[in-house]
Amino acid sequence: MLVLKQKIRSAPRVVSLPIGESPTVAFSYLGRVDNIVTTDEPFRVVAGGCGDSTDPAGKRPYPLEIVAMVEDKALRIEFRYSENQLKPATVNAWAEAS
Numbered sequence: 001m002l003v004l005k006q007k008i009r010s011a012p013r014v015v016s017l018p019i020g021e022s023p024t025v026a027f028s029y030l031g032r033v034d035n036i037v038t039t040d041e042p043f044r045v046v047a048g049g050c051g052d053s054t055d056p057a058g059k060r061p062y063p064l065e066i067v068a069m070v071e072d073k074a075l076r077i078e079f080r081y082s083e084n085q086l087k088p089a090t091v092n093a094w095a096e097a098s
Contacts, residue, residue, distance in 0.1 A: 025064045026062040027067075
């Protein structure tokens with residue numbers, strides 16, 4: 001975990017792309033989600049998510065979205081992508097390497 005944190009902190013904050021090119025990967029770190037609410041509050045984190053956050057038939061802004069968070073004291077990383085743009089085997093290989 002410490003190595004991942006150091007890599008993220010050492011990454012450039014701004015990346016320059018050639019004019020007209022869009023990023024192909026979006027990375028979002030949501031922080032710790034297991035300490036947002038306590039058990040005595042009226043709201044709680046839903047296990048397993050709550051379905052799609054975007055229209056499955058819509059155009060994705062990035063071919064690959066990597067969403068990371070700490071939940072139950074463990075780092076959880078989700079790789080979100082369209083099988084029309086990326087092969088599942090490719091994304092699974094990236095996920096296994098991380």
